[in-house]
Amino acid sequence: GAVVSQHPSWVICKSGTSVKIECRSLDFQATTMFWYRQFPKQSLMLMATSNEGSKATYEQGVEKDKFLINHASLTLSTLTVTSAHPEDSSFYICSARQGADGEQFFGPGTRLTVL
Amino acid sequence: KQEVTQIPAALSVPEGENLVLNCSFTDSAIYNLQWFRQDPGKGLTSLLLIQSSQREQTSGRLNASLDKSSGRSTLYIAASQPGDSATYLCAVNQGGKLIFGQGTELSVKP
Numbered sequence: 001g002a003v004v005s006q007h008p009s010w011v012i013c014k015s016g017t018s019v020k021i022e023c024r025s026l027d028f029q030a031t032t033m034f035w036y037r038q039f040p041k042q043s044l045m046l047m048a049t050s051n052e053g054s055k056a057t058y059e060q061g062v063e064k065d066k067f068l069i070n071h072a073s074l075t076l077s078t079l080t081v082t083s084a085h086p087e088d089s090s091f092y093i094c095s096a097r098q099g100a101d102g103e104q105f106f107g108p109g110t111r112l113t114v115l
Numbered sequence: 116k117q118e119v120t121q122i123p124a125a126l127s128v129p130e131g132e133n134l135v136l137n138c139s140f141t142d143s144a145i146y147n148l149q150w151f152r153q154d155p156g157k158g159l160t161s162l163l164l165i166q167s168s169q170r171e172q173t174s175g176r177l178n179a180s181l182d183k184s185s186g187r188s189t190l191y192i193a194a195s196q197p198g199d200s201a202t203y204l205c206a207v208n209q210g211g212k213l214i215f216g217q218g219t220e221l222s223v224k225p
Binding site for chain 2: 006032034042043044045046049091093095097103104105106107108109111
């Protein structure tokens with residue numbers, strides 16, 4: 001099956017710093033990638049959808065200037081949490097899809113802790 | 116706005132029992148529905164995907180059904196094992212986006 005990786009798997013940073021999370025599709029080309037966040041004991045909430053070579057589409061309530069998404073190639077998307085604060089601490093999961101109707105394949109997630 | 120609800124929120128059963136997890140959604144205009152498993156602190160593992168034109172899908176001890184008109188899906192797990200303990204999430208695909216339920220946390224006791 002299709003494999004999606006995320007790096008790092010966990011990160012701890014100080015308040016005010018920026019953190020970059022990478023999402024890679026290892027064995028297929030992902031025309032679309034999705035970023036989700038998940039708080040403890042809660043479900044996944046879609047943050048944004050990114051298509052290769054174009055600007056990401058953010059869900060309502062998600063600050064685009066705080067969560068910068070870049071999808072520069074068909075196998076890599078990055079999420080940068082800028083000026084992170086403790087309330088940004090969460091589990092961030094990406095998924096990748098090949099084609100308009102393809103199944104989404106999920107990465108293993110990145111645990112972000114902001115001190 | 117699509118809303119996905121899963122009942123129960125948590126379930127504890129003894130090993131060997133058959134069990135059913137429920138998922139309901141408010142808007143029947145979906146492309147497909149998917150069931151996932153999530154272990155603590157981990158990502159999602161896809162279990163079954165049912166297209167909107169299908170009624171059910173089976174994989175091993177798992178069987179998922181879909182009644183699109185009534186906005187319901189069930190995940191049936193036969194002969195449960197301690198290794199089945201995890202959170203089970205259902206998600207509907209609407210317009211290419213997945214909308215998730217809150218999940219059912221399953222614990223299978225040996």
